Amino acid sequence: MSEQNKTESQNHFDILIIGGGPVGMTAALLMCQQGFKAALFDRLDYKDVLSANYDGRTFAYAYGSKLVLEKAGIWKDLESHAQEIQDIFVTSEGPGEGLHYAAAEIADHPMGFNIETRHFRATVYEALQKQENFHLFAPCDIDEITFHQSHVKVQISGKDSPFTAPLALAADGKNSFIREQVGLKSKTIPYNQKALVFVIDHEKSHNNCAYEHFLKTGPVALLPMKDEFCRRTRCGVIWSLHSDRADDYYALSNSDLETELSRHFSEILGPLSVNGRRWLFPLDVTVVKNYVAPRLVLIGDSAHAIHPVAGQGFNLGLRDVSTLATHLNKAKDLGLDLGSLTLLKDYEKKRRKDILSMTAMCDGLVRLFSNDNKSLGHLRRMGLDLTDKLPMLKKTLTRHAMGL
Numbered sequence: 001m002s003e004q005n006k007t008e009s010q011n012h013f014d015i016l017i018i019g020g021g022p023v024g025m026t027a028a029l030l031m032c033q034q035g036f037k038a039a040l041f042d043r044l045d046y047k048d049v050l051s052a053n054y055d056g057r058t059f060a061y062a063y064g065s066k067l068v069l070e071k072a073g074i075w076k077d078l079e080s081h082a083q084e085i086q087d088i089f090v091t092s093e094g095p096g097e098g099l100h101y102a103a104a105e106i107a108d109h110p111m112g113f114n115i116e117t118r119h120f121r122a123t124v125y126e127a128l129q130k131q132e133n134f135h136l137f138a139p140c141d142i143d144e145i146t147f148h149q150s151h152v153k154v155q156i157s158g159k160d161s162p163f164t165a166p167l168a169l170a171a172d173g174k175n176s177f178i179r180e181q182v183g184l185k186s187k188t189i190p191y192n193q194k195a196l197v198f199v200i201d202h203e204k205s206h207n208n209c210a211y212e213h214f215l216k217t218g219p220v221a222l223l224p225m226k227d228e229f230c231r232r233t234r235c236g237v238i239w240s241l242h243s244d245r246a247d248d249y250y251a252l253s254n255s256d257l258e259t260e261l262s263r264h265f266s267e268i269l270g271p272l273s274v275n276g277r278r279w280l281f282p283l284d285v286t287v288v289k290n291y292v293a294p295r296l297v298l299i300g301d302s303a304h305a306i307h308p309v310a311g312q313g314f315n316l317g318l319r320d321v322s323t324l325a326t327h328l329n330k331a332k333d334l335g336l337d338l339g340s341l342t343l344l345k346d347y348e349k350k351r352r353k354d355i356l357s358m359t360a361m362c363d364g365l366v367r368l369f370s371n372d373n374k375s376l377g378h379l380r381r382m383g384l385d386l387t388d389k390l391p392m393l394k395k396t397l398t399r400h401a402m403g404l
């Protein structure tokens with residue numbers, strides 16, 4: 001074999017994945033586990049991505065996501081970092097008892113788990129290092145991605161030969177440049193909100209409960225976190241606020257921020273204190289008409305970016321990845337072309353309902369709850385109280401939140 005043929009063969013993959021965020025990394029792992037040779041490209045340096053300072057969020061993993069990660073063989077490494085969620089309390093400003101979801105009412109397992117994203121990234125990265133058919137190109141700049149009759153081609157700066165494969169996955173986030181380049185239609189609507197993210201320590205135990213409190217200014221969520229000594233006195237805060245107010249709160253002193261948060265939560269958690277730094281994330285919703293094109297699938301936020309009000313964006317992305325891995329594995333066994341549009345359209349059909357219903361639910365919640373209208377305020381509280389008293393509806397919503 002000539003040197004050129006050798007390089008071409010080395011640079012030929014089954015799947016090219018562009019974007020190595022949580023969804024792209026998990027996709028790479030699942031694809032390699034199905035026996036595919038996969039290349040993952042990200043513009044960021046993994047030394048930075050794996051550091052605690054890169055992203056201080058704690059994600060809520062629905063119970064269904066735990067099952068996906070268990071199947072991928074990484075739950076055993078994540079478990080020691082996972083804080084179970086047994087109950088979720090949803091309340092609105094003003095009188096009323098609100099809505100209480102309890103896992104124990106419908107299942108013998110928790111609603112889900114909270115895991116700091118730094119632990120998740122490190123665990124998946126470690127698992128990927130053990131896959132012989134995995135190749136990471138990061139940091140790298142993608143010069144060009146082109147789609148051909150029989151393959152897709154990626155050219156990165158500083159490399160002579162292009163990388164080829166029958167299929168590419170775009171996991172390059174909500175502002176996906178691949179989605180734009182291919183011309184897959186999408187609509188992004190900003191909420192004019194930012195999420196202020198930080199961690200608090202508090203005196204009383206969180207008792208494995210998550211809290212979602214809808215304020216006129218936007219929802220604030222408290223996610224129970226695992227702490228070193230299992231004292232259950234640490235929570236991750238995601239406070240969605242109008243962008244200007246979020247900037248103001250970001251700049252508050254710790255004691256002023258503690259005072260603001262205590263107004264809503266001191267009764268439940270006792271005295272609380274801010275622990276460590278803060279992060280800000282602009283919030284919007286992106287709806288994409290089609291998730292596939294010839295030789296391309298959009299996965300994760302490139303296909304659907306939603307408000308974090310229900311902590312479901314990554315869960316949705318995980319379901320993309322697990323459905324796609326099974327779908328492509330079947331295609332491989334049948335000797336089918338992985339990039340054929342007919343095959344990819346079948347995948348799209350399988351995912352559409354879940355994506356659209358979750359997007360609509362989160363968008364509806366944000367619009368209904370994030371406004372000052374007084375009569376709506378009354379209706380909102382009535383809605384929460386009523387839902388709490390309708391066992392069948394509550395059961396359905398609980399199963400939805402569990403990702404089952």
Ligand SMILES: Cc1cc2nc3c(=O)[nH]c(=O)nc-3n(C[C@H](O)[C@H](O)[C@H](O)COP(=O)(O)OP(=O)(O)OC[C@H]3O[C@@H](n4cnc5c(N)ncnc54)[C@H](O)[C@@H]3O)c2cc1C
Pocket residue numbers: 018019020021022023024041042043044057058059060061140141142171172173174177195197238281299300301302308310311312313314315316317
């Ligand atoms: C405040 C907040 C809290 C949240 N909490 C939860 C939660 O509790 N539970 C939950 O399920 N979801 C949650 N989400 C949603 C979750 O963050 C996203 O759904 C998830 O990060 C999507 O992952 P992704 O890999 O698709 O995209 P991203 O995380 O955006 O990653 C995209 C990757 O692509 C790379 N990239 C982009 N462009 C290029 C390019 N040109 N070349 C190479 N690489 C490129 C980027 O460097 C990045 O690594 C939350 C979101 C927010 C904002």
